[in-house]
Amino acid sequence: MKSSPNKGVLLQYWLSGALGGWGGTSDGKHKASTNAGGSVHGNSRPGAAGGGGGKVGLSGGLTQPAGWQSLLSFSILFLACLAGFSSRLFAVIRFESIIHEFDPWFNYRSTHHLTTNGFYEFLNWFDERAWYPLGRIVGGTVYPGLMVTAGLIHYVLNLLHITVHIRDVCVFLAPVFSGLTAISTFLLTRELWNQGAGLLAACFIAIVPGYISRSVAGSFDNEGIAIFALQFTYYLWVKSVKTGSVFWTIGCCLSYFYMVSAWGGYVFIINLIPLHVFVLLLMQRYSRRVYIAYSTFYIVGLVLSMQIPFVGFQPIRTSEHMAAAGVFALLQAYAFLQYLKDRLTRQEFQTLFFLGVSLAAGMVFLTVIYLTYTGLYVRLLTCYAKIHIPIIASVSEHQPTTWVSFFFDLHILVCTFPAGLWFCIKNINDERVFVALYAISAVYFAGVMVRLMLTLTPVVCMLSAVAFSSVFEHYMGDDTKREKPPEKAEEGLGPNIKSIVTMLMLMLLMMFAVHCTWVTSNAYSSPSVVLASYNHDGTRNILDDFREAYYWLRQNTDEHARVMSWWDYGYQIAGMANRTTLVDNNTWNNSHIALVGKAMSSNESAAYQIMRSLDVDYVLIIFGGVIGYSGDDINKFLWMVRIAEGEHPKDIRESDYFTPQGEFRVDKAGSPTLLNCLMYKMSYYRFGEMQVRRGALTPPGFDRTRNAEIGNKDIKFKHLEEAFTSEHWLVRIYKVKKLDNREPLDHKLRSVVPKQKYTSKKVPLMLGGEFALQVWRDSFRFS
Amino acid sequence: MFLIECKCPNGMYCPLFKVDQMMEWSSRRSVVRMNGDKFRRFVKAPPRNYSVIVMFTALQPQRQCSVCRQANEEYQVLANSWRYSSAFSNKLFFTVVDYDEGADVFQQLNMNSAPTFMHFPAKGKPKRADTFDLQRIGFASEQLAKWIADRTDVQIRVFRPPNYSGTIALALLVSLVGGLLYLRRNNLEFIYNKTGWAMAALCVVFAMTSGQMWNHIRGPPYAHKNPQNGQVSYIHGSSQAQFVAESHIILLLNAAITMGMVLLNEAATSKGDVGKRRIICLVGLGLVVFFFSFLLSIFRSKYHGYPYR
Secondary structure, eight states: OOHHHHHHHHHHHHHHHHHHHHTTTTTTHHHHHHHHHHHHHHHHHHHHHHHHHEEEEEEEOOOOHHHHHHHHHHHHHHHHHHHHHTTTHHHHHHHHHOOOSSHHHHHHHHHHHHHHHOOHHHHHHTTTTTTTTEEHHHHHOOOTTTHHHHHHHHHHHHHHHHOOOOOHHHHHHHHHHHHHHHHHHHHHHHSSOOHHHHHHHHHHHHOOOHTTTTTTTTTOOOHHHHHHHHHHHHHHHHHHHHHHHHHHHHHHHHHHHHHHHHHHHHHHHHHHHHHHHHHHHHHOOOOOOHHHHHHHHHHHHHHHHHSSSSTTTTTHHGGGHHHHHHHHHHHHHHHHHHHHHHHOOOHHHHHHHHHHHHHHHHHHHHHHHHHHHHHHHIIIIIIIISSSSSSHHHGGGGGGOOOOHHHHOOOOOOHHHHHHHHHHTOOOOHHHHHHHHHHHHHHHHHHHHHGGGHHHHHHHHHHHHHHHHHHHHHSSOOHHHHHHSSSGGOOOOOHHHHHHHHHHHHHHHHHHHHHHHHHHTTSSSOSSSSEEEEEESEEEEEEEEHHHHHHHHHHHSTTTOEEOOOOGGGHHHHIIIOOOSSSSSSOOOOHHHHHHHHHHSSBHHHHHHHHHHHHHOOEEOOTTTTTTTSSHHHHHHHHHHHHHHHHHHTOOOOOGGGGGSOOOSSTTSSSSSHHHHHHHHHHHHGGEEEEEEEOOOOOOOTTTTTTTESSOOOOOOSSSEEEEOOOSSSEEEEEEEOOOOOOOOOOOOOOSHHHHHHHHHHHHHHHHHHHHHHHHHHHHHHH | HHHHHHOOTTTTTOOOOHHHHHHHHHOOOEEEEEEEHHIIIIIIIOSSSSSSOOOOOOOSSOOOHHHHHHHHHHHHHHEEEEEESTTTHHHHHHHHTTTTTTTTHHHHHHHHSEEEEEEOOOSSOGGGGOOOOHHHHHHOOHHHHHHHHHHOOOOOOOOOOOOOOOHHHHHHHHHHHHHHHHHHTGGGGGGHHHHHHHHHHHHHHHHHTTHHHHHHOOOOOOOOOTTTTTOOOSSSSTOOOOOOOOOOHHHHHHHHHHHHHHHHHHHHOOEEEEEHEEEEEHHHHHHHHHHHHHHHHHHHSSTTTTTOO
């Protein structure tokens, strides 16, 4: 407690160091942050004020330090929010206020639909521009929390006559919510350990790359707001287990409802909370508080979660939710037995009965949990990690996690959070059971799938904060105060060691802050819609080919034109070009995607058949050979082939696209099937005439991405024509020609040469004629 | 046996008798072992009305071909599925040629790697696609079945004999734990031992954060030995992959840093001799700082372009 103010000052200093790491370009950043910073400020006040109030009560007579303490903790929390907000603005400052990547474009498009047409129109929205000719029922197949949140903020701001565009609301939503996440993490950690650890945890979560990766400005995705909902639900759950009041539990249910509406990861909550209750029962830590909290949470949470159209009746049908139901039944049985125990007198019979029933219930529950978790485990392993379904294996997020990604995303925290876990288990109580279970389950899921690193990050921050805070608590105490009670004098480790430890720990934290800033700036802040390349002198070139091409589509094609592209670009085409797409990033229909993959990997005439049957007007591809962009369609091409092969094994074979040595090459040695497939031809059409690197000794048609001279330079199209190629050839659009008016004959027209031969054959006939004439003459003579 | 001696009028072995012989063999064993002589008679020689799948392999222990053994298991599973399926017929046979029994066959087919799966169709010579692409698809029996269905139009539903070893191990573990609890029923204090539970939790955490799950799914080699100079590298050069040895090193480093943190805390809280506590404190600090910088340097060597030390 005593060391807390000092700690606060140092933290502040450290945070300002983190803030200073960005260099000079902070003018625009601060301008941008004032608006959203206000909302963070407004929301953070009640939480921090409540914390301060609690402190006053605890500290009793020391009113002056308590006042300082609450002011300091409030300002640290505010600075943490600010740091979290502003460290997510790299992309906005470097580029502009723009929606990133792929999925956010769909979210943005549906939010736009929501704000222009109203909520009910959004719930009933049938999007005929996606998955042509199938369409998509958007209202029933999304988690609407994100769109509704953004739409609500936009509505309120406009009500106050602060006219902002919905795009800006969407871009800045995730940073604002990261500030809220810092506050809820502070609250949760304060419940688990103490206020100092809470402040440290808030600072950690504000800048940790594992969370920034999903919440930079512009990445308008479910995870950005879901982590806030997750942490806040957990805080309210811990609070309700601690107090046993229905008020906190109802708050927890409402927060859970928000989480269900925001992200499919709510399954994590609905399994973790029952697990917590179950373990508490096993540890004989059952109490009325747990009973009230869980019974209320289960019933109200269940009913609320079923209100989301996309979730529907899943909570009472699917296996993921069965553990919660099992624990609910078990808890009721246990409580009933407790009740009986008070009433009945025969103690012996009582205990036997209790043992038998609890064993039976435990067995039932264990089988349920076993089935659930094996189901989950099998699904996690087979669906995502193993390479059974190519469309899932092709997504890089669904891979298992190496230690490098753990270290990259969490840095020092990954090494220190086991220490926090150790302290929590050594000093166990009800809520620390919860955080231990949270840590173990989250670390398991993060190991299985890179994407779930996101759920691990908050608990790592909390536990690392516990570890660091307990070290600082012992080593950062000011010695002047410690000398006052003389009986403690013998236990001092000496100021030298203390200051060395403190300095080194602060150095570690400084390294962490620097690492976070570097990772955020270099790895997680590129919009991927706009690319940037740097010259040797540090000047920057912006490659805006994507938007150029999408805008061309928007302006120059028919409003109902159908654009075929690989599924990665479906949302962007729909969002930016506003044209109908065949497949998009919501990969629910494998056969449709396989059909597009088949068209891309067949030869032109076979592809034309498919494209005719799908009413394709334009084909859009991404080609990076000119600028050396490695994420282009030729590099993704093998996945197209694999997915197509999965559905059409008779027509497409992956081995045809390799050389006999098993290599995938685009140069002359490449397989002829590859050199004549539609994707190859569209990518390299007229590329053979192009000298890419001027002055260098590269031949024309040299692909910079694959470092090879292309093998087929003489590409001619029969059914397609080039419609548009962007400035750096990054996006190429082809128009699919309509059928000709008359079917062209597939054989050659008969030439006129045989007629001449016929006339030349007449010469003997002429002779015959003469002969006939003579005969006639003879006959005449006879007559 | 005398059937083999019976000759057709044209001097060749009669396809009828050959298929009978093959049926007899494969009814005895689902995979027919072949030597060079048999191979030429029953697989290579033209008048045939059945397809043959041949696995060329080297199963002798002195060949040290572990892949061959795994492939052989999968192949046996597939052959048994075919042998005991209702669709079993004399259209398709599974055979194996071991290098040590038919080295001449390997020479004849110009083959220098094992295992190799080949399909010899009933009519005509084997084409390029009749050699199973082991490198790319792997040798799971499902993949083999798919390939066979593709080449011969014979659908085989792979039926794996259920693997009871996992269940037995689990039952054994449960009974062991239960027995232990029963034996020590008078003294169940150790269940409430927080240190034990904390140790178990930390083990799970260390295993996961050092990427053991990645190892389990991807199955990397333990370490890489450079064939040129025989140098063994334990750290994979790329940040996308890792070796088993590497993940063990990381596990130890993480554990050391955690232990350092715990020791730092112990030194401050425990009640004992000040000098001893000072030493504990310095050891803890040393563990944290030294091993963290070591970890950072490994990370730096893997993550190219990382600017900080």
